Amino acid sequence: MTAPASTWSPLRIGVFRVLWLAVLGSQVGTWMQTVGAQWLLVDRPGAAALVALVQTAGTLPVVLLALPAGVLADSLDRRRLLIWVQLFMLAIGVLLTGLTMTGQMTPPLLLALTFGLGCGMAMTNPTYQALIPELVPRAQLPSAAALGSVSVNLARAVGPAVAGVLIAHTGVAAVFGINSATFLIFAVVLFFWRRHPEPDGMLPEPFLAALRAGGRYVRHSPTLRRFLFRIELFVLPAVALWALLPVLASQRLHMGAGGYGLLLAALGVGAVGGAVVLPKLREALSDNRMLGIGSATYALALAVVALVREPAVVVAALVPAGFAWIAVLSNANAGLQLFLPNWVRARGLGMYQSAFFGGQALGAFCWGLLAQRAGLVPALLVAAAMTAAGAATIPLWPLIDTRHLDREPATFWPEPRLAVEPDRFAGPVVVEVTYVIAPENEPAFLAAADALRRTRMRTGAVQWGLFRAGEVAGEMLEVYVVPTWDEHLRQHAGRLTGADQEIDLRVQALSERPPTVVHLLPARPR
Incomplete structure (x- = not known):
């Protein structure tokens, strides 16, 4: 039996390594921006709801734009699309920085500009992920997906810690300025990369036709629908931890901005550790067992965080929570990368992003309201119970095993031989x-x-x-x-x-x- 590829093996490929580092830098900046935005609101009236709304404003655009973004990524040159999106996000970042420096930033304006950055993220995520199969061999796709999660969670560990230091010494505007610079760096890296996609001999699909085709694929793919359903069942309760962590750090543990960064760093350390062992876990465990163990572990960690007031214990509990988070989500992402055929990959990943970020947006809003009305501890305990209940439904609605399926393109139909030459866009x-x-x-x-x-x-x-x-x-x-x-x-x-x-x-x-x-x-x- 062939040994599983190391998590780090895709980094030996030069193009993937440079793009991965650029994405990591951008994600660090994004987490710095999120912490800065949340910290601007943490002392406002109704802080629990406002802080949670920052995450909602950043993720809701993914729900609205996921499938259109996938259509564009499947139809246009993905490299050029990414460059223009980074320049758009750079403009918003510069505006955020300027308004914050001049003291003109209000909560509604902050949420609106965060929504604009979320629109850029909605376009970036499926486009970049659809490029990954062009950069690494198919056997290394699970490792590349794990590295994607490593970058996200390294960003969660590094970004908030750096943001906490900067906020304490120079203010939130510096955080927004560094985030803007990361968009520029990513755009420059993309500019100098010369992509050579394989021509397929087909004209680009018309936008509306491609949009309908993506919707049909999701509708008639039980496997993909089950993936999306399981992601929602996990993310909706699990996001309570991420959404309420600033309030937990500030109001319950009294740790300040640096302490909030430490809590996020603990989650990041657990997630990075999970990514390192993920290839071996995929060999040893089925997707459903990994989902069940990860969900149960996360539920237990949520309960500990809710009930314990000692910061050291909370930090220790967040490490396995980060491990479980990546075990569930990175494995699902890798499974989708392997399952989706190339022609609809960005659209399918867009739907995954819609489910993932939509669950975060809706969940963050609901948990913020519940914490505001019932209290922080009851909200976290309810989230723990719902996460455990979701794990209990796996025997009823398991993930469909796709590891044995051949997902390579196959051209096996004979060329149609017609007596007339049809209009290409005539129908039905x-x-x-x-x-x-x-x-x-x-x-x-x-x-x-x-x-x-x-x-x-x-x-x-x-x-x-x-x-x-x-x-x-x-x-x-x-x-x-x-x-x-x-x-x-x-x-x-x-x-x-x-x-x-x-x-x-x-x-x-x-x-x-x-x-x-x-x-x-x-x-x-x-």
Whole structure:
């Protein structure tokens, strides 16, 4: 058996290493900005709700823009898109810095500009993650995903600590200024990187068509839907710790800005430790066992943090909480990176980001309100109970195992041979596939047809049906509708995977003769 790749092995690849370091710097700046924004509000009336709203303002745009961002990342040059997004975030960062220096920053304006930075983050995350499979071999994707979590949690450890020192000595404006500089550095690194994507011979998808295609893929992929559901069940209660940690540090533990940085550093240390051993954990544990153990550990840590007032004990409890956080989320991210085919990867990752950050935005808001009305300790205890309850549902709604699936692109359909030249964007197009099924093979054929239906619908079909020919015994007609001829050509040229091919071949093997295919085109132009 091949030994699992080391967590650090992707860093041996020069391009990945430089981009990873640039992203790390940007994430450190983002956490510094978050701490600075929260600390500006921690002494205001209604601080618990206002502080939690900083996280909501930063993450809500991901919910709103995740799928459109994925569409753009799947359709445009990802490098150029990232450069323009960093310049947009740089402009907002400069404005934040200037207003704070001049004393003109108000809570509504701070939340609005944080929302603007969140819009940039919504565009950055799925675009950068969709680039990673171009940078590292497929076998190293789990390690690259773990390194992504390492960078996030290193940023959580370093960013708040640096921010605490700067806030104490120079003020919040310096924190915002450094965050702005990280966007500029990331843009410069991207500018000097010369990306050489493999041409696929296809024109970029029209935006609305690509948006609908991404939505269809999610709708007809039970595996992806289950991933998103499990992420929500974990993140909604788990985010209470992150959202309420500033209030915990300030009002319950009386630790100040530096103490808040220490608490975040403890979470970061646990998360980095988890990332180091994650490849071995993936070898030893199934995805569901990792999810269950991680959720139970996190719930226990939440309960300890809620009930104990001794700072040293709270710091110690936050280390396994960080470990559990990364074990659950980094493993889910790695699983999605391996599962999603290239043509829809950014859109699928955008939906993951929507679930992840949407859960954080909604959860942070709700836990802030609950802490404001019922108190900090009851809110954290309720979050611990909900996290444990989510773990208890794993036997009912487990993650679907995808490690054995072949997700490499597969071009196995023959090129359509038509007597007419169709308009590429004309539609709808009806595809008829005729099978001849012996009576003894009919139960197996009907059973396999459901998997075939999902394959067609994921890759472009908007309607699908299976019919029995009334005049010819044993003849079965599969009929599906694709919006345009262009969409059907994309099914031929890049949307199908090795797993789709296995399903198709299994169905074809049940036919007495090779299936015949007829394409029905619009009789009149639209």
